[in-house]
Amino acid sequence: MLGNQDAVYGLPEDLAREVQDECFFPDGLLCDLRRYQEWGVKYILHQGKVLLGDEMGLGKTVQAIATMVSLKNTGATHFVVLCPASVIINWCREIQKFSKLRVIKVHGSGRNAALQEWIRSGGVAVTTYETTSYFDLPDSFRYTLLIVDEAHYIKNPEARRSMNTKRLSSHADRLLFMTGTALENKVEEMTNLIDILQPRIAREVKGMEMLSSAPQFREKVAPVYYRRKREDVLTELPELLENEEWCSLGFEERLEYEESVLSSGNNFNAVRRVSWNVNDLSKSSKATRMLEIIEEAKAEGRKVIIFSFYLDVIEKISELLGSQCTEPINGSVTPNRRQEIIDDFDNAPAGKVLISQIIAGGTGLNIQSASVVIFCEPQLKPSIENQAIARAYRMGQARNVLVYRLLCENTIDERITEMLAEKQAIFNAFADKSVAADNVEVDVKSLGNIIKEEIDRINRTRKNTGDER
Known part of the structure; x- marks a missing residue:
């Protein structure tokens, strides 16, 4: 039977x-x-x-x-x-x-x-x-x-x-x-x-x-x-599911990315905005994938939180989504106003999106009404992402939480992700998890090395294709 x-x-x-x-x-x-x-x-x-x-x-x-x-x-x-x-x-x-x-x-x-x-x-x-x-x-x-x-x-x-x-x-x-x-x-x-x-x-x-x-x-x-x-x-279902969503740069995105790498100097932040630094987000592979995830979440009665480290990225996404999203939460928003934004979000219908700078909204807030979390770029310290996920994945959450990390292949995203995974594996082997959480990060020196490798790779590729600009 x-x-x-x-x-x-x-x-x-x-x-x-x-x-x-x-x-x-x-x-x-x-x-x-x-x-x-x-x-x-x-x-x-x-x-x-x-x-x-x-x-x-x-x-x-x-x-x-x-x-x-x-x-x-x-x-x-x-x-x-x-x-x-x-x-x-x-x-x-x-x-x-x-x-x-x-x-x-x-x-x-x-x-x-x-x-x-x-x-x-x-x-x-x-x-x-x-x-x-x-x-x-x-x-x-x-x-x-x-x-x-x-x-x-x-x-x-x-x-x-x-x-x-x-x-x-x-x-x-x-x-x-x-x-x-x-x-x-x-x-x-x-x-x-x-x-x-x-x-x-x-x-x-x-x-x-x-x-x-x-x-x-x-x-x-x-x-x-x-x-x-x-x-x-x-x-049978785990309460938290984490997904890496890999995107492929289009022509304009790649040009923007390569120029930001080659002219970066000590400005690593421009490079980390990969895919979001195009003027028209309809040409952003990350934005395209983000919209698909939001649409699917809406169809299934879910609400969404989007985190980015960068204020200009948050502003671009807010402009793209229009009335579908809340007023963005950033460092200049007062605690009272933050809570009002979250209350409005809690009462909003499925498909509503809360956008926040990860430093401003990644700690101290309870946002259990969202069950989909999207990260616009990899953070240099996983503990920052974990704290942000905990805004939704906490007591009182009625649904399993789906986390999506938007990443672009053959870019700094790939190297940061690989480096963090390597460091995490080392700490998992030799330290308890609480120690690892605070010590696994991509420091400035490592980030500089990653960008040097990217400069060499881009110059090599351009030389091989005869496109040295």
Whole structure:
């Protein structure tokens, strides 16, 4: 027997029995799955073409990676991940972190060569919606699994990216669409996605829009649409989840960053504003990712705190978000006014954003009404970040807290993050945690060395490409 309802995570019993008996082969997966995540992988493997709609923070990405690992262990060689450009670096890093799968990024100027390499050698091709126009496969070519992240991007069947995705999916034996957006209240969007996955079920639920919350509707879509919410897996969920969100600099961002490095002298602060120092935040990869996280948080009834060390970054974000955010908290805001801002934030609807300078708002405030925390840049001392997280992650917090660190690859962000991790590991080995918390930091000398390395790297790259300005 399967036991109580919790054990089947909301699936009809007959389907749950089949999912329970599905084989999962994790050899080569470099992390442990929670019980509900392994159950999700078995569901994906058993059903073949599905839409996974788990709430944000439940680990859809790692379930997708585990699915690919299991399929590889049974002979599969070729996989495709299709995602928004803002998360392509994250996908590449997560696959490398959690598995031994080979990753090939099919994006940018080298996309054609990368695609041919993937066709020849296999692995996971990670590409973007924009790149699907160039993702041409031989008519007879088949691959095992297409993973479509943020699948609500293709909700309109007439859109070019939807048609490109459908064309790409015609070569795949299996399909995994993923979205954290609840589709129960958007039945037409759900049906459009299901129509690509399992057209028979799409036909059966058409006309049932008014019954979308009824048990018979949920049972109809259970073979293709699976969503768990936090309360469904509460006993298995850690209270604090920390994520590194890696971004890739666009052309203008890179120019700004390189100039700030080369002209930094002793002004390290200009360099640390990587991605935020463009004049137009629509060209900031960090700002783009931040907006996506805020939108997802709003859809799930969450509120957000954003921390930055820099006042001008806070002001830019405030201008970008407009009425969606509070008045910023900085060092010039009086204690009484701070509390008024927090009270207003507590009473605001989901999706509201509180912005604060980390030094001003990172200590002494209680902000339990927020459950998503975003850091705009890595802090030089992790204890500062920990104190800021504790504003939301404390007694009285009703939800698990999701922390997102916005980072840019091939920049000072990467070296600071690496150095802090190295120092943390040393202190963890030789000192108790309370001592480590106060002593792990990137000091001025280390920061200077990092910037010298960056200057050398940038000059080397420019010399190799003939771009010495």
